[in-house]
Amino acid sequence: MxxxxxxxxxIPWPIRYDDVASWYSHVEKFVGISGNKDGLDTxxxxxxxxxxxxxxxxxxxxxxxxxxxxARAVVIGRCAHLTQPNPIHLEQGRGQCQARNLCYRxxxxxxxxxxxxxxxxxxxxxxxxxxxxxxxxxxxxx
Numbered sequence: 001m002x003x004x005x006x007x008x009x010x011i012p013w014p015i016r017y018d019d020v021a022s023w024y025s026h027v028e029k030f031v032g033i034s035g036n037k038d039g040l041d042t043x044x045x046x047x048x049x050x051x052x053x054x055x056x057x058x059x060x061x062x063x064x065x066x067x068x069x070x071a072r073a074v075v076i077g078r079c080a081h082l083t084q085p086n087p088i089h090l091e092q093g094r095g096q097c098q099a100r101n102l103c104y105r106x107x108x109x110x111x112x113x114x115x116x117x118x119x120x121x122x123x124x125x126x127x128x129x130x131x132x133x134x135x136x137x138x139x140x141x142x
Contacts, residue, residue, distance in 0.1 A: 031113045035078030049083045080113035
């Protein structure tokens with residue numbers, strides 16, 4: 001995807017989506033991003049788990065917007081919830097989202113991606129993780 005300078009006078013950003021697409025793919029697979037492949041230039045498709053279904057109200061709104069504005073796209077939001085865990089997620093000890101609205105407290109199933117449910121346990125398995133609790137992270141030079 002080539003991004004043209006806006007208004008013809010800006011300097012194009014030196015890194016393109018295609019340059020980092022393989023890393024997006026790696027992260028999407030590891031994290032477990034759910035969503036549709038919508039074919040929109042402004043919202044690149046990726047390696048997604050199945051998307052959540054829109055509810056009745058969302059579908060009604062989608063139909064009304066598309067009818068009034070045919071060029072507009074109304075899509076389900078992509079999110080870091082395991083709608084259908086893959087082996088990598090099960091290896092992380094994460095389970096399928098139960099849609100129980102516990103995300104904000106830290107999902108007890110590990111279905112909502114977080115460092116606590118995924119990256120920290122994964123790093124601990126390597127044997128190379130050192131946790132330093134009660135540290136400010138500030139370096140002091142004497």
